[in-house]
Amino acid sequence: MKLFSSLLILGAVFFADVLAVPSPCPLVGPAFPWPTPSSTNKRLDTARKKLSALLEPIFNAANGSTNSIAVQAFDTFNDSPLFQWSYTADNLDTNLGVSHVDQNSVFRVGSVSKLWAMYLFLAEAGMDTLSDPIVKYVPELQSAVPGDAINSVQWANVTVGELASHLAGVGRDWNPSMTQMGFPVLQPDEVPPCGNPVPCDRTQFFDGLLQRHPTFPISATPAYSNAAFQILGYALEAIKNDTFENLFESQLVGALNLSHTFYATPSPSLGVIPQGQGADFWKMDLGDENPAGGIYSSANDMAALGRAILNNTLTDPLTTRRWMKPHSHTSSLAYSVGAPWEIISFPVPRLIDLYTKSGDIGSYSSILALSPDHGVGFTILVAGTGGHAVVAMVADLVAQTILPALEYIAKDQARVRFAGTYSAPSGGVNSSISIATDFGPGLRVTNWTSNSTDMFQSLATLRGANDTSQITIRLYPTGLETPGNISFRALIPPDLGLTPIGPFTGSCITWVTVDSFIYGGVGLDEFVFALDDNLSATSVSPRVLRIDLQRQYRTSE
Numbered sequence: 001m002k003l004f005s006s007l008l009i010l011g012a013v014f015f016a017d018v019l020a021v022p023s024p025c026p027l028v029g030p031a032f033p034w035p036t037p038s039s040t041n042k043r044l045d046t047a048r049k050k051l052s053a054l055l056e057p058i059f060n061a062a063n064g065s066t067n068s069i070a071v072q073a074f075d076t077f078n079d080s081p082l083f084q085w086s087y088t089a090d091n092l093d094t095n096l097g098v099s100h101v102d103q104n105s106v107f108r109v110g111s112v113s114k115l116w117a118m119y120l121f122l123a124e125a126g127m128d129t130l131s132d133p134i135v136k137y138v139p140e141l142q143s144a145v146p147g148d149a150i151n152s153v154q155w156a157n158v159t160v161g162e163l164a165s166h167l168a169g170v171g172r173d174w175n176p177s178m179t180q181m182g183f184p185v186l187q188p189d190e191v192p193p194c195g196n197p198v199p200c201d202r203t204q205f206f207d208g209l210l211q212r213h214p215t216f217p218i219s220a221t222p223a224y225s226n227a228a229f230q231i232l233g234y235a236l237e238a239i240k241n242d243t244f245e246n247l248f249e250s251q252l253v254g255a256l257n258l259s260h261t262f263y264a265t266p267s268p269s270l271g272v273i274p275q276g277q278g279a280d281f282w283k284m285d286l287g288d289e290n291p292a293g294g295i296y297s298s299a300n301d302m303a304a305l306g307r308a309i310l311n312n313t314l315t316d317p318l319t320t321r322r323w324m325k326p327h328s329h330t331s332s333l334a335y336s337v338g339a340p341w342e343i344i345s346f347p348v349p350r351l352i353d354l355y356t357k358s359g360d361i362g363s364y365s366s367i368l369a370l371s372p373d374h375g376v377g378f379t380i381l382v383a384g385t386g387g388h389a390v391v392a393m394v395a396d397l398v399a400q401t402i403l404p405a406l407e408y409i410a411k412d413q414a415r416v417r418f419a420g421t422y423s424a425p426s427g428g429v430n431s432s433i434s435i436a437t438d439f440g441p442g443l444r445v446t447n448w449t450s451n452s453t454d455m456f457q458s459l460a461t462l463r464g465a466n467d468t469s470q471i472t473i474r475l476y477p478t479g480l481e482t483p484g485n486i487s488f489r490a491l492i493p494p495d496l497g498l499t500p501i502g503p504f505t506g507s508c509i510t511w512v513t514v515d516s517f518i519y520g521g522v523g524l525d526e527f528v529f530a531l532d533d534n535l536s537a538t539s540v541s542p543r544v545l546r547i548d549l550q551r552q553y554r555t556s557e
Contacts, residue, residue, distance in 0.1 A: 025508040026510070028351075030410075031373070031411075032411055032442070035374060035376075035409040037409050043412070046405070047083075047404070047405035048402075051085070051401040051402065055085055066091050067382050069101070069380065069390070070105060070298070070379075071378070072084045072085075072299040072378060072379050073376065074303040074306060074378070074379075075307075075376040075406075076375040081103070083378075084103055087101065089274070092274060093274065093278060097269065098272055104260050105272050108364040109296065109364070110358075111340075111358065111360065111361075112297075112358065112359040113229075113291060114359075115341075119305070121164075121235075122319055123315055124236060124251060127318075127322050133159055134160050135155055137160075137239060138231060142156075152213075153212070160235060162219055164229075164339035165339040166222040166223055166228065166337060166340065167337075168218060169215050170212075170215070171209070171212040172225050174200065201288070209227055244291060255314060256308055256313065258297075258301045259301070260301050261295065272383040280362070281363045299381055302381070306370055306377035310377065340357060342358060349407075354369050355369070355372065364381075365381075365382045365387025365391045366380060367379065367391050371406075376403075378395075380394050380398070417531075417536045418529060418536075420537075421553040423550065429450075430452040431449060432549060434446045435540070442476045443474065444473070445474070445475065445490065456473075459473070485531065488528070489514060490524075490525035490526075524544045
């Protein structure tokens with residue numbers, strides 16, 4: 001109970017911070033270039049020890065834990081994990097499955113299958129396909145007779161992307177989900193002929209689906225749908241003229257060299273199988289619904305998937321950036337929906353978006369979470385009872401320990417790479433700039449002189465500020481890079497002279513100010529650093545001033 005009370009307190013602080021105005025109001029995106037964490041980093045080592053100390057009392061035989069778990073945090077620069085932890089509960093059926101859980105132990109991942117399916121879809125069909133009407137690829141929907149808006153999905157207007165982001169207004173499933181329990185007796189033609197334990201074939205699926213009522217108008221609000229991803233599986237088969245299973249095995253599992261990920265039920269000897277109903281859930285066949293929830297994988301392979309997404313292994317960077325964006329809000333300020341991302345926002349200490357997908361199927365629960373701001377992610381796989389709550393709790397603990405450490409590692413490395421004093425060559429004009437890191441996000445400009453003119457005073461004049469104390473300048477990476485050069489933009493938050501009393505007076509509006517002062521076609525806020533072979537800055541160009549300032553002084557590591 002003490003742990004859950006602590007989590008409730010953390011949650012209260014979290015939602016209070018989410019509602020507060022971010023200070024000093026950065027843009028969405030990285031505050032520093034991606035960190036390159038190493039196993040010997042002291043901050044990361046401290047975070048790992050803290051996380052282990054939080055997990056150990058939850059998962060131990062003395063507390064009667066009935067959940068086996070594998071946890072892994074990973075980054076894009078190292079094949080070895082940043083953190084790994086596992087626990088083997090006493091209730092495993094060792095006659096069927098593994099007797100000891102490790103990072104290669106296989107779990108069912110439930111609806112995280114949708115993320116695997118979507119990555120395969122983008123790798124094979126491309127981002128532009130998401131704008132196509134689904135009827136272009138699925139003849140059963142093309143020939144569907146449209147009914148009225150309350151009783152029939154208007155399939156001719158549904159796009160591939162709306163199915164992928166749960167915005168199509170399509171029912172959740174097409175299979176039996178309830179027994180009679182006091183409801184009216186169904187007529188024979190109202191009883192689904194398939195579902196659990198016998199999966200529906202394609203004909204049965206569409207015969208049933210086309211009778212389902214819509215949940216909402218198209219693109220009105222996100223409403224979760226497994227059926228949508230079964231349809232996407234059929235669409236990819238039409239686009240590639242191959243079965244989804246073949247494409248999954250060759251273009252995803254084979255392409256990423258995964259050895260513990262399976263489309264069909266693998267040998268139980270590889271699996272984490274709880275006693276009781278665990279064996280039934282392990283072998284449950286979802287048939288054509290596998291793209292929505294049937295995949296099997298391990299912590300190591302889930303981490304490999306996360307690295308591949310962040311490293312643009314099977315998709316180009318533009319596709320990845322377009323994909324990792326919200327498509328809709330939910331009623332929670334901290335939760336948005338993508339395709340099929342479940343996007344969680346929280347402060348660590350600045351506001352960060354985690355792109356996640358969670359899943360449940362019977363005794364199995366899982367999550368894959370990615371932080372595009374840091375080039376890192378984590379996965380949690382659970383087999384046991386009450387797994388969804390367990391995954392959510394452990395995900396909170398991982399995010400609240402590992403991500404802040406990585407944010408500080410990124411800041412430490414940015415200080416070494418960029419902080420210091422830059423000036424014009426000896427004998428040139430009196431121009432210099434000093435850059436540091438401090439308590440806040442981004443690189444802090446502490447002094448800036450151009451041609452003997454104090455640029456803070458110039459900015460105060462441009463901003464209509466009374467004095468330079470109202471001017472702060474922070475540099476943030478834009479993601480624009482060429483060999484030997486990296487681009488930053490300066491944010492100079494405006495002082496509106498208002499005491500925040502609500503969402504309008506308290507909103508962060510720095511995104512509106514980017515590139516707002518132009519001189520000779522160049523933004524005053526554009527900075528480019530030249531880098532050496534070690535990716536450390538040798539000079540910086542405040543490009544509006546048409547000058548390269550050489551790095552004269554570097555901070556010590």
